Amino acid sequence: xxRFGNRFGMGAIGLALIAAPVxxxxxxxxxxxxxxxAKSVLTVTPSVEWNKLGARPGRNSxxxxxxxxxxxxxxxxxxxxxxxxxFREVSKRNKPLPRVKVTMLVTDIPTLVENSYRIxxxxxxxxxxxxxxxxxxxxxxxxxxxNFTRPDEDLPRKGEGRGAIIGGKLYLITxxxxxxxxxxxxxxxxxxxxxxxxx
Amino acid sequence: MRRGWNALALAAALTxxxxxxxxxxxxxxxxxxxxxxxxxxxxxxxxEIQVGAQSTGGAYEPNADWTDQARENLGKALAEAQGRxxxxxxxxxxxVGQGAATAHEYRALFTTLADSVITYQFFPGNRLPTKKRxxxxxxxxGPEVASLPGVQGADYALFVTTEDHYxxxxxxxxxxxxxxxxxxxxxxxxxxxxAGLIDLKTGDLVWLNADQAxxxxxxxxxxxxxxxxxxxxxxxxxxxxxxxxxxxAPAKTASR
Numbered sequence: 001x002x003r004f005g006n007r008f009g010m011g012a013i014g015l016a017l018i019a020a021p022v023x024x025x026x027x028x029x030x031x032x033x034x035x036x037x038a039k040s041v042l043t044v045t046p047s048v049e050w051n052k053l054g055a056r057p058g059r060n061s062x063x064x065x066x067x068x069x070x071x072x073x074x075x076x077x078x079x080x081x082x083x084x085x086x087f088r089e090v091s092k093r094n095k096p097l098p099r100v101k102v103t104m105l106v107t108d109i110p111t112l113v114e115n116s117y118r119i120x121x122x123x124x125x126x127x128x129x130x131x132x133x134x135x136x137x138x139x140x141x142x143x144x145x146x147n148f149t150r151p152d153e154d155l156p157r158k159g160e161g162r163g164a165i166i167g168g169k170l171y172l173i174t175x176x177x178x179x180x181x182x183x184x185x186x187x188x189x190x191x192x193x194x195x196x197x198x199x
Numbered sequence: 200m201r202r203g204w205n206a207l208a209l210a211a212a213l214t215x216x217x218x219x220x221x222x223x224x225x226x227x228x229x230x231x232x233x234x235x236x237x238x239x240x241x242x243x244x245x246x247e248i249q250v251g252a253q254s255t256g257g258a259y260e261p262n263a264d265w266t267d268q269a270r271e272n273l274g275k276a277l278a279e280a281q282g283r284x285x286x287x288x289x290x291x292x293x294x295v296g297q298g299a300a301t302a303h304e305y306r307a308l309f310t311t312l313a314d315s316v317i318t319y320q321f322f323p324g325n326r327l328p329t330k331k332r333x334x335x336x337x338x339x340x341g342p343e344v345a346s347l348p349g350v351q352g353a354d355y356a357l358f359v360t361t362e363d364h365y366x367x368x369x370x371x372x373x374x375x376x377x378x379x380x381x382x383x384x385x386x387x388x389x390x391x392x393x394a395g396l397i398d399l400k401t402g403d404l405v406w407l408n409a410d411q412a413x414x415x416x417x418x419x420x421x422x423x424x425x426x427x428x429x430x431x432x433x434x435x436x437x438x439x440x441x442x443x444x445x446x447x448a449p450a451k452t453a454s455r
Contacts, residue, residue: 153311155311
């Protein structure tokens, strides 16, 4: 879901489209091997194969998928530092993205995700469904569920996130997919990846 | 003036982005899938049709009149074509209430699926590693589609999506100006057409014809007929096609 560039920002449009195929290098993530993700110390061990997309939604993130990011999108945010955003800015002057704060609690993570998506996707249709405490990489963390629809298509999507604030940085893994078939088909594989997270 | 440069920069970017699309495949077949004429019932889903204008800067502006014209013209052309597909093609009877909403959501899912096939399969340089094996063509909308009201008793569902952005006068002028003065190509208009056959037992996509540069002006009856012919080109089990030597491997249609 993170191809914001092709909808927002004049310069970004061309860059995103060009960057996707050229810099692509979509890579295979093998099953059963620990792998460091999102240019960080966060490590996961998937039990099934995934594809890692060449295009990143932001500097400290990376996206895995089975069938393309519009159908199943697992995104890692590896240690987003205070005053940084989840994604690349869409329109810094007119619609700045919310930033990670030093004072953030784990219960603030769903709100950060919601506000970032509302701006980046330009959609009013985003709802956090629920949240509960759940350990992340052995530290106190949060699990939350949400749903959203992009403004240019009538395809409701469901999402689930697991994250924590560790050493003052935000670590987060999200999974999202159309609620028809794809979410249920992929969420078990996502939960396995999130359960395997280590720092 | 700044705005003008922005538009030019955008145009240049768009052109560069459009270049690799030329080498793209436009048709996919699930390996081993064949459909003999006269053996199956295919339900034709209500087509998703959108028509609008493309402004000078490239933004899309929907046009309700054009969309209505296209609906009527494409509807007639499809009705005429469906008798010649070699198998029994019935129209999807739109359910009421929740069923209608679910049907609409499935059509949106098909469009997103086709977009993904184009991005991650038809464009070889961007193909997902797990989709590269043995010419595989493994795409699905899920087996749950079998419970959609209105598809019971059918073997396959045919989904059709078209989206047309006609270049405004300003856009066309920009195209000419950019080519002549700056030497960059600007695309004017967007004409995307997807037709896909879903196996209703598994939800698997067994055949897809998807192109983002289709011909035929859908606002006219003749254009719509041309568009439908292009959408259904290579349709499995179609008598004319069946007479020709049928390719067993996934068809790789050259760019037209």
